[in-house]
Amino acid sequence: xxxxxxxxxxxxxxxxxxxxxxxxxxxxxxxxxxxxxxxxxxxxxxxxxxxxxxxxxxxxxxxxxxxxxxxxxxxxxxxxxxxxxxxxxxxxxxxxxxxxxxxxxxxxxxxxxxxxxxxxxxxxxxxxxxxxxxxxxxxxxxxxxxxxxxxxxxxxxxxxxxxxxxxxxxxxxxxxxxxxxxxxxxxxxxxxxxxxxxxxxxxxxxxxxxxxxxxxxxxxxxxxxxxxxxxxxxxxxxxxxxx
Numbered sequence: 604x605x606x607x608x609x610x611x612x613x614x615x616x617x618x619x620x621x622x623x624x625x626x627x628x629x630x631x632x633x634x635x636x637x638x639x640x641x642x643x644x645x646x647x648x649x650x651x652x653x654x655x656x657x658x659x660x661x662x663x664x665x666x667x668x669x670x671x672x673x674x675x676x677x678x679x680x681x682x683x684x685x686x687x688x689x690x691x692x693x694x695x696x697x698x699x700x701x702x703x704x705x706x707x708x709x710x711x712x713x714x715x716x717x718x719x720x721x722x723x724x725x726x727x728x729x730x731x732x733x734x735x736x737x738x739x740x741x742x743x744x745x746x747x748x749x750x751x752x753x754x755x756x757x758x759x760x761x762x763x764x765x766x767x768x769x770x771x772x773x774x775x776x777x778x779x780x781x782x783x784x785x786x787x788x789x790x791x792x793x794x795x796x797x798x799x800x801x802x803x804x805x806x807x808x809x810x811x812x813x814x815x816x817x818x819x820x821x822x823x824x825x826x827x828x829x830x831x832x833x834x835x836x837x838x839x840x841x842x843x844x845x846x
Contacts, residue, residue, distance in 0.1 A: 604734070606660040607650070609677050611639035614688045615664030617717040619643055621745040622660075622738055629654060655680065660734060661703075663687040663695065667811040674698040681706045684734040688713065691761070691815055692754035696729040707732040710754060711742075714764075716804070721746035727754045758816070766818025769809055772797045774822055 604624040608615045611630040616639050619626040625646040628636040636649035661681040665673045670689040678685045678699055684707035687695040692710040699708040708729030715722035724747045728735060739749060752760075776798035782791070801809070813819055832840055 604659045604683075604737070606662055607654075607658045607677065607680060608639075608662045608664055609673050610664035610666075611635040611649075612664065613717045614713065615639065615662070616642070617713060617720060618662050618664060618686070618688050618711075619645070619647060621720075621741050621747070622662075623741050624660060627654075627658070657682045659683045660738070661685050663689060665689060666807065667691055667815045670695050671698045675702050678703040678706070683707060684709065684732070684738070686711060686735070686738060690765075690812070692725070692727045692752075692757045696727060696754050699729055706730070707735045709735040709738065712757065712761075713747075714750075721748075723748045723750050725750050725752050725757050727752055727757055729754075761812075762816045762818060765812045766816035767821055768818070769801060769812060770819040770822040772801045773809070774819075774826070776802060 605627070606619070606622060606624040607627050607629060608619050609629055611628045611632070612635070615628065619628070619639070620643070626643060627648050627650045628639040629650050629652050630636040630639070631652055633649065633651070640647040640649040657680055659682055661677050663670060663673045663677065663686070667690055670687060670691065671694055674685070674687065674695055675698055679702055681703055685699045685703045686709045687699070688711045689695055690712055692712065696708060696710050699706070709731070710727045710729070712725040713720065713722065714725060724742055726739065726749045742749060772794070775794050779795075779798075787795075828840060829837065
């Protein structure tokens with residue numbers, strides 16, 4: 604099986620490592636494709652973004668805002684299956700169905716950074732078949748736990764799992780001030796650790812998540828409720844939060 608991986612970043616490289624295929628990387632930055640091919644542990648090469656040769660599998664591994672455009676451009680090159688690892692599921696699967704209606708279609712969302720693999724991988728199938736089954740088997744063989752989910756259910760969950768969670772952590776980091784050594788509490792230390800984890804990655808990824816799933820406005824509205832609450836209302840909000 605041969606696969607074209609569109610996007611030579613973290614997730615594109617991750618897919619290439621776990622799938623049992625000869626991989627061609629392509630990227631709008633040719634140097635990134637060259638580097639990904641050179642670093643791959645299996646058969647891999649770099650190809651030009653405009654390459655038009657048919658391949659068994661096309662995997663879209665581009666930033667969220669570029670996902671649909673990349674699928675529309677590259678999905679017709681797939682003779683067997685189209686896969687995406689962009690982080691959303693609804694819009695990518697709809698784009699696959701429009702542009703590659705006869706192909707098997709699969710949306711994957713690794714719920715971890717590639718450096719933390721293996722882990723849980725959300726899986727939504729648009730049209731299954733032997734190729735998508737083989738890809739899922741490769742993921743399982745690599746130690747990942749596959750979590751079957753509907754595309755709409757996944758995207759709604761990501762509004763909280765990613766959008767609101769990231770916004771809350773970043774809001775804490777922006778609001779926090781330095782405290783003297785020895786005055787830290789377990790809650791403060793846990794939030795500080797989360798802030799370090801979130802801010803130690805790529806800002807664009809978190810901006811794309813906010814653009815796609817939102818979350819910051821909901822966190823801000825909840826903070827306003829707490830800030831404006833009297834003691835009785837605060838107690839009620841506290842109870843609601845606990846539920």
